[in-house]
Amino acid sequence: MDTEAGHEHVREPGDTARLASALRLAVGRTTRRLRQAHSVGDVSLSGVSVLARLAADGPRSPGSLAELERVRPQAMASTLAALGERGLVGRAPDTADGRRIIVAITEEGRAMLAERRSESVHRLSAVLDEFTEQERETLAAALPLLDRLAERL
Numbered sequence: 001m002d003t004e005a006g007h008e009h010v011r012e013p014g015d016t017a018r019l020a021s022a023l024r025l026a027v028g029r030t031t032r033r034l035r036q037a038h039s040v041g042d043v044s045l046s047g048v049s050v051l052a053r054l055a056a057d058g059p060r061s062p063g064s065l066a067e068l069e070r071v072r073p074q075a076m077a078s079t080l081a082a083l084g085e086r087g088l089v090g091r092a093p094d095t096a097d098g099r100r101i102i103v104a105i106t107e108e109g110r111a112m113l114a115e116r117r118s119e120s121v122h123r124l125s126a127v128l129d130e131f132t133e134q135e136r137e138t139l140a141a142a143l144p145l146l147d148r149l150a151e152r153l
Contacts, residue, residue: 023149025148032121034124036121040072040084040114043083043088043112043116044079044082046069046071046079047079047082047088048113048116048119049068049069050065050076050079050083051088051089051105051109051112051113052113053065053068053069054089054104054105054109055105055109055110055113056105057090058118059102059103059104060103061101061102061103062080062103065080065103080103083109086108086112087106087108087109088105088108088109088112089103089104089105089109090103090104092104092107
């Protein structure tokens with residue numbers, strides 16, 4: 001492992017503990033800095049994740065959302081309550097089972113999600129423009145691996 005500009009780089013791919021540590025640090029920094037770009041009182045990261053899932057996959061029960069997001073049902077209930085208070089999600093009885101509630105993203109939720117994505121994409125794009133073409137290709141090649149990693153965590 002060598003150090004460059006205060007960053008540790010893993011040179012031995014077999015050193016999974018160092019790789020895991022370096023990856024956690026890099027992803028954490030990126031997430032924090034993107035989060036800092038959003039206004040105070042903005043929707044939490046867990047809220048954004050739920051909105052993105054609802055936008056992509058359609059309405060779901062709170063229980064299935066908790067399972068998919070890998071959080072406790074109580075945590076999902078808090079997230080959904082906060083989203084509901086802001087009008088970003090709506091609730092309706094399940095047509096197949098009236099005892100269950102189904103949660104769906106509202107138009108306000110879609111608009112907020114699009115605006116937030118636009119801000120993050122703009123900020124990332126501005127920084128990526130400073131990278132070389134080869135560096136951008138390397139990052140693009142790593143995306144499937146990062147997606148697979150996220151799905152397995």
